Structures are given as C-alpha cells and as structure tokens.
Amino acid sequence: MNKLLTSLMAIAFIAGMGLSTSSMAAKHMAEATAKACHGKKAGDTVKVDGKDVKCPEAKKEEKKK
Numbered sequence: 001m002n003k004l005l006t007s008l009m010a011i012a013f014i015a016g017m018g019l020s021t022s023s024m025a026a027k028h029m030a031e032a033t034a035k036a037c038h039g040k041k042a043g044d045t046v047k048v049d050g051k052d053v054k055c056p057e058a059k060k061e062e063k064k065k
Helices: 002-036
Strands: 043-046 049-056
Touching: 002 043
Parallel strands: none
Antiparallel strands: 043 049
16 A cells, blocks of 8 residues: 555656646747747747747737726
C-alpha cells in the first residue's frame, strides 16, 4: 500500500511538472507572436522561432453594462 501511494505521488508530481513546462512554452509562443505581429494585419505570415505563423485578429473588448 505504501509503495502504491508513493508511486502515485511521484506520477502526479511528474505530470504537474510536464503541464507547467508546456504552459510556459505556450505563453512564450503567444508573446513572441504578438511581438512579431505588431503593426501587421490579421492573416499576415511572420516567422516566430523558425516557424511560419499567421497573425491573429485583434481581440475586441466587450463593453460592460
């Protein structure tokens, strides 16, 4: 029982580390894309980290009532 619990804790820890690493990579990619697309039109293609990426449409802010 003790070995099973220890194994499950180790697996949960490793999974958590993997998720945090992938979220940091996604955040970096989003920031780099935003920086490269500054002053460009939506749909224009730019290179980010050696990959061709299309610039997204500008986000519209919704008015709160």
